[in-house]
Structures are given as structure tokens and as C-alpha cells.
Amino acid sequence: MINNNMIRIGIIGLGYVGLPLAIEFGKKFNVVGFDKNPVRIFDLKSSLDKNKDIKKKQFKQSKKLNFSNNLIDLKKCNIYIIAVPTPITSRKKPKLKYIKEACLDVSSILKKDDIVIFESTVYPGLTEEFCVPILQRKSGLAYNKDFFCGYSPERINPNDKIHRLKNIVKITSGSNNYTANFVDNLYKKIVTVGTFKASSIKVAEAAKVIENTQRDLNIAFVNELSIIFDKLQLNTYEILKAANTKWNFINYQPGLVGGHCIGVDPYYLTCKSKQVGYNPKIILAGRKLNDSMGVYISNKILNKMKMKNIKVNQSKILFMGISFKENCSDFRNSKVFDIIAYFKNKCHSLEVYDPIVDSKEVYKKSKIKLIKYPKKNYYDVILILVRHKFYKKLGVNKIINFAKKNSVIFDLKNLFIKENNYIR
Ligand SMILES: NC(=O)c1ccc[n+]([C@@H]2O[C@H](COP(=O)([O-])OP(=O)(O)OC[C@H]3O[C@@H](n4cnc5c(N)ncnc54)[C@H](O)[C@@H]3O)[C@@H](O)[C@H]2O)c1
Numbered sequence: 532m533i534n535n536n537m538i539r540i541g542i543i544g545l546g547y548v549g550l551p552l553a554i555e556f557g558k559k560f561n562v563v564g565f566d567k568n569p570v571r572i573f574d575l576k577s578s579l580d581k582n583k584d585i586k587k588k589q590f591k592q593s594k595k596l597n598f599s600n601n602l603i604d605l606k607k608c609n610i611y612i613i614a615v616p617t618p619i620t621s622r623k624k625p626k627l628k629y630i631k632e633a634c635l636d637v638s639s640i641l642k643k644d645d646i647v648i649f650e651s652t653v654y655p656g657l658t659e660e661f662c663v664p665i666l667q668r669k670s671g672l673a674y675n676k677d678f679f680c681g682y683s684p685e686r687i688n689p690n691d692k693i694h695r696l697k698n699i700v701k702i703t704s705g706s707n708n709y710t711a712n713f714v715d716n717l718y719k720k721i722v723t724v725g726t727f728k729a730s731s732i733k734v735a736e737a738a739k740v741i742e743n744t745q746r747d748l749n750i751a752f753v754n755e756l757s758i759i760f761d762k763l764q765l766n767t768y769e770i771l772k773a774a775n776t777k778w779n780f781i782n783y784q785p786g787l788v789g790g791h792c793i794g795v796d797p798y799y800l801t802c803k804s805k806q807v808g809y810n811p812k813i814i815l816a817g818r819k820l821n822d823s824m825g826v827y828i829s830n831k832i833l834n835k836m837k838m839k840n841i842k843v844n845q846s847k848i849l850f851m852g853i854s855f856k857e858n859c860s861d862f863r864n865s866k867v868f869d870i871i872a873y874f875k876n877k878c879h880s881l882e883v884y885d886p887i888v889d890s891k892e893v894y895k896k897s898k899i900k901l902i903k904y905p906k907k908n909y910y911d912v913i914l915i916l917v918r919h920k921f922y923k924k925l926g927v928n929k930i931i932n933f934a935k936k937n938s939v940i941f942d943l944k945n946l947f948i949k950e951n952n953y954i955r
Pocket residue numbers: 543544545546547548549565566567568571614615616617629630632633650651652653685686687688689791792
């Protein structure tokens with residue numbers, strides 16, 4: 532049994548999820564924030580969060596938090612919280628490499644009475660069927676006798692300044708009654724709006740994965756509507772605005788589904804579903820549709836170019852936005868890359884302008900060099916693909932000035948909806 536004054540927390544994986552968690556727990560308990568990436572630890576030690584989520588001031592407020600990439604520093608902890616990535620492979624299967632490595636590391640330092648809590652998004656059953664055996668094997672400890680587990684999924688939204696860790700109800704769970712209560716009380720210390728104690732780890736795992744799957748499907752539905760309305764030459768946004776005046780119409784917008792949650796998590800659920808003999812139909816249909824939107828949008832742009840007699844092979848295209856969503860520096864799995872890939876070898880030149888993302892990181896991962904600022908009267912096509920506030924501030928007139936007289940300006944997310952007479 533761990534009493535409150537003995538609590539020492541080790542947080543494994545300090546990305547979008549792990550760092551805010553470490554910051555909050557570090558205000559109340561001794562915390563070691565551990566990450567395999569030495570550069571990340573170097574930055575965090577000097578209070579720098581490259582994700583632009585945590586400010587210097589917040590690092591200072593977390594007085595009991597230390598950072599390390601040395602496993603030995605985690606040895607004195609008795610609560611381990613794992614927040615490593617759970618992506619998919621190129622064949623859209625769960626890639627469990629990171630969670631396996633984290634479990635192997637923790638198993639080498641696990642002691643009697645320790646609790647291991649998982650925050651990574653997984654399929655129902657992964658904690659107890661995949662992680663627990665790894666933890667048992669190397670440590671030689673018995674599950675639910677010598678050590679215990681919990682699962683508390685993260686629901687934060689990258690770079691969302693309103694919905695933060697502290698004000699989102701946190702689902703908690705544990706491997707037995709005692710642990711479930713312990714985990715629940717632990718999170719209550721940092722989540723001001725309270726917690727929801729699920730009846731089991733599997734229930735908590737399933738709840739998280741369906742939240743994102745539901746969102747993916749709802750977006751797939753409006754994406755399908757936008758395809759139908761395009762054919763009918765109707766403006767989808769105008770229709771959605773009208774329909775949204777009904778109290779029970781759910782307001783979703785069409786668009787590209789990227790990032791490493793919404794477009795990934797449904798595959799965790801469908802993988803598990805297949806394992807138990809059911810081949811999901813609706814979930815996979817939604818995924819297929821959302822994954823095809825990049826090519827659909829590219830064809831739409833191409834048609835607009837043809838209508839204006841703009842020759843693709845002579846065209847200069849400006850991409851505005853490369854991150855997977857608005858006002859966010861995260862560009863992993865951004866579907867804008869699908870549109871870039873479509874035009875890359877077809878057009879004369881292609882430039883990308885996104886001041887929100889880290890240009891060095893983009894170059895490192897994709898070999899795409901971002902431009903510092905667009906040229907005037909230069910582009911045949913301007914694609915506004917991400918709803919960054921920055922572009923809104925820049926204003927439609929400046930954007931139009933980047934384009935040649937005969938040009939296509941494509942505003943995917945209707946950022947300039949009120950001024951859309953200018954958008955051509
Ligand atoms: N980003 C979100 O908004 C969000 C929201 C809810 C849930 N999630 C889930 O949370 C989990 C983490 O996501 P994230 O966005 O924080 O990922 P991230 O890529 O931002 O951060 C993960 C960190 O873990 C580190 N890491 C990888 N393997 C490690 C290991 N074996 N030991 C120590 N550190 C290791 C990486 O270096 C990286 O810094 C994923 O399962 C994700 O699906 C993310």
C-alpha cells in the first residue's frame with residue numbers, strides 16, 4: 532500500500548500528453564519526467580516546450596518536477612504513468628513498439644506494491660493482455676498481488692487553450708477495487724472538475740477509443756455530404772449552417788482528418804474487433820472515406836484550375852497550412868501531405884507557408900522547406916488548407932495579393948466565409 536506522503540511519480544513519455552501531466556503532478560508530488568529522447572529532456576530542463584503548449588512560467592510553478600532520460604532516476608518512484616505514442620503501421624495495424632519498450636523499461640525497476648498507470652490510447656484489453664505480461668516477465672512480480680495497474684485515458688486536445696487537463700473530467704480505472712480508488716483519488720488531486728471511475732480497465736480503454744472513433748465517423752458523414760453537395764453545386768457550409776438551427780443536429784464540419792488520434796485510434800478498435808471475429812463495417816467505411824479526402828480535394832482543385840485555363844505543369848502553387856489542424860504546431864499524419872504529394876510532380880513549383888509549425892522539424896521529417904513569407908502577384912493557385920487564426924489576421928486582401936490576376940484561391944475550411952466573394 533502506498534500512502535499519500537510516499538507518492539513518487541515517474542512519467543514515461545513527455546509529449547503532448549505526458550508533459551502537461553508531469554507539470555500538474557509536479558505541483559503536488561515528487562515527479563520524475565522521463566523521455567527516451569535526450570533532446571527533449573535537454574529542452575525541458577531549460578523550460579522549453581517545442582510543442583508550444585507549456586509556457587516557461589508553468590515550468591517554474593511545478594516545483595517538485597525533475598526531468599531525466601536515465602532510467603535509474605525512476606527507480607525510487609512507486610507510481611509509473613506511461614504516456615508513449617501508440618501509432619499505426621503502414622498497414623494500419625497497431626504499432627506497439629513504444630508501449631512495449633516502456634513496459635520493458637518499467638519492468639526492470641518495478642517493485643512490490645508499485646502501480647503502473649497507462650494513459651496512451653489503446654484497444655480494450657491491451658493493458659492486461661499485452662502490457663501486464665511484459666511487466667510480470669522481467670520483474671518476476673505477480674499482477675494484482677505484488678504490483679497493480681490502472682488506466683486513465685487522456686482527453687486533451689493539442690493546443691486547445693480552453694479544454695485543459697485540469698478542466699476535463701478524467702476517466703480512471705484500476706486492476707482491483709483498492710487500485711481503482713487509489714488511481715481515482717490521485718487524479719482528483721490535479722483535475723479540478725473531477726473524475727469518472729470506470730468499472731474496469733477494459734471499460735476505460737474502450738471509452739477512450741470510441742470517443743475518437745465517433746468523431747472520425749461524424750466527420751466522415753459530413754465529408755460524404757460535401758461530396759454529394761459538390762455534385763449538386765451547393766455550398767456545404769451554407770447547408771450545415773441552416774441544418775444546425777435544429778436543436779439536435781450535430782455540428783460537424785467537413786475536412787481532412789489527420790493527426791495521430793482521430794485517424795489512428797479507430798484502427799485500434801477495429802483490430803481488436805477482428806481478433807474477436809467481427810469485421811467492422813461502418814467504422815472502416817468512415818476511415819476509408821476520410822483517408823480518401825486528400826485525393827478528392829486535389830481533384831477538385833485541379834478542376835478549378837482547368838476552368839480557369841491554368842496549366843498544371845506551368846502552375847506555381849502556394850500551400851497555406853501544413854499542420855494537421857488549426858493553430859497547432861503538430862503536423863504528424865497531416866493530410867495536407869496527401870495534397871502536396873498529388874501536385875508535387877505535376878506542377879511547376881510548390882511552396883508551403885505555415886508560420887505555426889517548426890520549419891526545421893518539417894524539413895527533418897518531410898524534406899519540405901517552408902517559406903518565410905509568400906511572394907506578391909506570383910502564384911497561380913493558393914490553397915488555404917488549415918484554419919489558422921494567423922491567416923485570418925493576415926486577411927483575405929493580403930492573401931489575394933500573393934496571387935496572379937488569373938488564379939484559383941481555394942479556401943478549404945471557409946476561413947473567409949464572410950468575404951467569400953473574393954475567393955475564386
Ligand atoms: N496528443 C494528444 O492530444 C493526445 C490526446 C489524447 C491521447 N493521446 C494519446 O497519448 C499517447 C501519447 O501521445 P502524445 O501526443 O503525447 O505523443 P508524443 O509523440 O507527443 O509524445 C510521446 C513522447 O514519448 C517519448 N517516448 C517514446 N517511447 C518512449 C519510451 N519507450 N520511453 C520514454 N519515452 C518514450 C517520445 O520521445 C515523445 O517525447 C498516445 O497514445 C496518444 O494516442 C494523445
